[in-house]
Amino acid sequence: MGNDKGTIKRIAEERISILLDMAESFYRGKAPQGVDDALAKKYIGLAMQIRRHYKIKGKDKRFDTVCKKCHTLLIPGITCTVRILGREHAALYKCIQCGTEKRIIFHGKSMAAMQNSK
Numbered sequence: 001m002g003n004d005k006g007t008i009k010r011i012a013e014e015r016i017s018i019l020l021d022m023a024e025s026f027y028r029g030k031a032p033q034g035v036d037d038a039l040a041k042k043y044i045g046l047a048m049q050i051r052r053h054y055k056i057k058g059k060d061k062r063f064d065t066v067c068k069k070c071h072t073l074l075i076p077g078i079t080c081t082v083r084i085l086g087r088e089h090a091a092l093y094k095c096i097q098c099g100t101e102k103r104i105i106f107h108g109k110s111m112a113a114m115q116n117s118k
């Protein structure tokens with residue numbers, strides 16, 4: 001018998017996605033409770049924990065934009081400032097909360113999308 005690892009992983013991925021959705025909606029002010037930074041960070045922390053535990057890699061791109069230091073989800077214009085590094089096809093995200101900078105590499109079209117999302 002044994003447990004179905006695929007199913008467990010899928011459920012874990014779903015949970016991660018839900019947690020990140022909730023955190024994102026907090027930051028974007030869509031949550032009925034308004035912006036609750038501590039709660040949003042708790043959700044992100046939990047999502048990261050689940051991800052580590054189940055060794056899920058690269059499934060949700062939003063992990064690329066989580067501040068390594070304070071676990072804030074970096075949303076341009078809301079929780080971080082963005083500087084486009086044209087030559088490097090990258091952007092420098094600066095966390096508004098703790099000032100940590102994170103380099104995000106772009107591939108083609110996502111770069112234009114970034115510049116529009118001010």
Ligand SMILES: [Zn+2]
Pocket residue numbers: 067068069070071072095096097098099100
């Ligand atoms: Zn930060």
